[in-house]
Amino acid sequence: MRTMLKISIPTVEGNKALKDGSMGKFIEHSLSELKPEAAYFTADKGQRTAYLFVDIKDSSEMPFYAERFFLAFNAAVEFVPVMNAEELKNGLPKALAGIA
Numbered sequence: 001m002r003t004m005l006k007i008s009i010p011t012v013e014g015n016k017a018l019k020d021g022s023m024g025k026f027i028e029h030s031l032s033e034l035k036p037e038a039a040y041f042t043a044d045k046g047q048r049t050a051y052l053f054v055d056i057k058d059s060s061e062m063p064f065y066a067e068r069f070f071l072a073f074n075a076a077v078e079f080v081p082v083m084n085a086e087e088l089k090n091g092l093p094k095a096l097a098g099i100a
Contacts, residue, residue, distance in 0.1 A: 002037070002087075003056045005065055006078040009048040013073045026072055034065060053082065 009017075017023035027050075031039055036052040043049060054065060062079060069075040083091065 001056055002082050002084070003054055004080045004082045005036075005050075005052040005054060006044075006076075006080065007050040007052065007069050008044060008076040009050075009069075009073040010075070011047060013075075014048045017073060022072075026068075030068060 014023065017026065031052075034052065034054055036054050038051075038053045040051040041049070042051075052065075056062065056065070056079070066077040066079075069077050
């Protein structure tokens with residue numbers, strides 16, 4: 001299932017990783033290993049935040065995605081199922097059939 005990971009890095013841990021040079025290396029390594037469909041970076045509620053869109057086939061894969069961020073940055077990680085426009089187009093008729 002296509003899933004959006006929202007990764008929020010607390011300011012103190014993020015500052016430390018940025019100053020010691022580990023943040024860039026960690027992110028580069030993680031992106032090459034996780035192979036997200038897309039990755040976006042911003043600030044949200046005062047914290048460095050990443051949005052990664054990945055395909056998680058089984059819930060047992062969740063630790064593979066999340067634990068690295070917990071351990072490296074004491075990050076908060078959220079998993080949100082998402083769909084693209086084509087998947088929405090395919091799903092809407094099924095939703096309407098269930099209402100009728």
